[in-house]
Amino acid sequence: MLSIENVSSGYGKIGVLSEINIRLEENSILGVLGRNGMGKSTLIKVLSGLLPCHSGKIFLDNEDITNYPPHLRAQKKISTIVQGRGIFPRLQVIENLMLGKLLQTTVKKDRLDEVFGYFPILSERTNQVAGTLSGGEQQMLAIGRAIMSDPKSCF
Numbered sequence: 001m002l003s004i005e006n007v008s009s010g011y012g013k014i015g016v017l018s019e020i021n022i023r024l025e026e027n028s029i030l031g032v033l034g035r036n037g038m039g040k041s042t043l044i045k046v047l048s049g050l051l052p053c054h055s056g057k058i059f060l061d062n063e064d065i066t067n068y069p070p071h072l073r074a075q076k077k078i079s080t081i082v083q084g085r086g087i088f089p090r091l092q093v094i095e096n097l098m099l100g101k102l103l104q105t106t107v108k109k110d111r112l113d114e115v116f117g118y119f120p121i122l123s124e125r126t127n128q129v130a131g132t133l134s135g136g137e138q139q140m141l142a143i144g145r146a147i148m149s150d151p152k153s154c155f
């Protein structure tokens with residue numbers, strides 16, 4: 001039903017997906033596993049048409065949909081469920097973290113170094129716009145922001 005052939009993609013000059021090949025039959029379920037930032041969500045973006053292929057082809061029922069825009073793919077019943085973390089996507093990583101303690105008047109200590117200790121990637125990406133982090137990285141940011149409020153309990 002869905003055939004992904006030698007698809008490569010990424011963000012600008014940054015390559016994330018390299019010659020991916022997947023064949024999906026009707027009524028089947030495929031799990032794609034990989035560490036944070038490996039490109040799972042990027043693959044979903046490519047399939048939904050939000051991100052162009054650098055090379056390769058995508059076929060749906062033998063129809064070449066590689067260059068179809070998202071709304072055409074949606075009409076063809078390709079649906080996407082995106083990750084959501086409740087972070088502020090247009091603010092930088094560091095701004096999101098600082099917002100965590102903004103309303104706290106009784107924060108005893110600054111826990112930024114602790115957050116960076118748990119999640120070193122955040123310390124490398126302080127100025128990245130949070131919405132462009134990978135899903136897992138956004139989850140780290142969401143947890144980090146919670147820690148910044150120096151909580152007693154965290155759900």
Ligand SMILES: Nc1ncnc2c1ncn2[C@@H]1O[C@H](COP(=O)(O)OP(=O)(O)OP(=O)(O)O)[C@@H](O)[C@H]1O
Nearest residue numbers: 011035036037038039040041042132134135136137
């Ligand atoms: N818009 C963007 N601009 C620049 N880099 C991006 C952008 N979107 C994602 N990236 C980077 O591309 C890489 C792959 O991200 P992607 O979201 O596909 O990972 P993932 O496999 O879904 O990870 P996770 O398990 O954490 O959700 C990451 O290093 C991420 O920071």
Ligand SMILES: [Mg+2]
Nearest residue numbers: 040041135136
């Ligand atoms: Mg993801």
